[in-house]
Amino acid sequence: MLFKKLAQVSSLVLSLLLYSNAAAKNLPTQSVIPGGIILIPIKDAAQKNTPQVFFSGRRAMVLRNTNEWIAVVGIPLDQQTGTAAVEIQLGTHTRTHSFNISGKTYTTQKLNVAPKQVDLSSEDLARVEREQPKIRAAMATFSEHEPLDLQLVQPVKGPRSSSYGLRRVFNGQARNPHTGMDIAAPTGTPIYTPLTGRVVDAGNYFFNGNTVIIDHGQGLVSMYCHLNSITVLVGAVLNTGDKLGEVGATGRVTGPHLHWGVALNHAFVDPVLFLERPSVAP
Numbered sequence: 001m002l003f004k005k006l007a008q009v010s011s012l013v014l015s016l017l018l019y020s021n022a023a024a025k026n027l028p029t030q031s032v033i034p035g036g037i038i039l040i041p042i043k044d045a046a047q048k049n050t051p052q053v054f055f056s057g058r059r060a061m062v063l064r065n066t067n068e069w070i071a072v073v074g075i076p077l078d079q080q081t082g083t084a085a086v087e088i089q090l091g092t093h094t095r096t097h098s099f100n101i102s103g104k105t106y107t108t109q110k111l112n113v114a115p116k117q118v119d120l121s122s123e124d125l126a127r128v129e130r131e132q133p134k135i136r137a138a139m140a141t142f143s144e145h146e147p148l149d150l151q152l153v154q155p156v157k158g159p160r161s162s163s164y165g166l167r168r169v170f171n172g173q174a175r176n177p178h179t180g181m182d183i184a185a186p187t188g189t190p191i192y193t194p195l196t197g198r199v200v201d202a203g204n205y206f207f208n209g210n211t212v213i214i215d216h217g218q219g220l221v222s223m224y225c226h227l228n229s230i231t232v233l234v235g236a237v238l239n240t241g242d243k244l245g246e247v248g249a250t251g252r253v254t255g256p257h258l259h260w261g262v263a264l265n266h267a268f269v270d271p272v273l274f275l276e277r278p279s280v281a282p
């Protein structure tokens with residue numbers, strides 16, 4: 001009898017845990033622009049299958065929320081403005097959800113670095129070509145489990161020295177735009193994990209220097225670059241607030257800082273959308 005009661009209570013607790021899961025999560029700020037995020041509620045209470053959502057052929061995050069789901073979709077910085085659509089698969093049914101991506105003009109930033117970091121030697125070029133697929137594969141990680149939350153803690157205390165989306169000109173030559181957030185801090189400043197996750201890559205790369213990549217679940221993957229030292233190993237599970245390394249100036253940099261990248265469905269989006277919103281309007 002007591003056992004039965006306990007079983008009933010624990011199954012109630014379990015279902016409460018399961019169903020309050022997504023509802024209790026803080027969602028990122030929606031911003032339907034290149035480099036932003038769109039939140040798409042999916043209502044289909046009759047269906048027992050969890051929907052799968054795809055954007056540009058890449059699986060996107062879906063969170064369960066009591067009687068509905070919510071897709072959290074990253075919009076790549078190089079996405080064309082205008083009409084776009086996600087594909088929603090529910091059981092055997094597939095439908096599309098269209099939305100409009102508005103434009104944003106990002107400003108240009110001019111930087112001067114060592115010439116060999118802009119005009120690459122054939123050796124360095126070969127190294128970059130070897131490294132890119134490894135970095136891309138780590139950033140494309142998609143784990144089925146939901147992230148514990150979608151609000152992140154800024155991993156390093158310090159001013160954000162340049163923002164996401166800047167068009168970059170290195171030594172007078174246009175290069176890829178900036179797809180992360182730079183946080184200025186002295187070499188040796190500890191970097192803390194902004195949200196529980198598993199280390200999927202840790203290594204040294206030509207442009208990114210010493211780098212750590214963390215998988216938080218459902219395609220939310222974060223990246224930490226230019227580290228002076230890495231203090232975690234691939235496979236380690238880190239909790240929010242665990243140290244993962246120290247700020248440095250390795251790779252292509254003009255000075256010590258953390259480059260922080262945050263990706264959804266393999267698209268680097270603006271990390272600021274995951275930071276706590278000010279409780280009072282500025």
Ligand SMILES: [Zn+2]
Nearest residue numbers: 180181182259
């Ligand atoms: Zn950067």
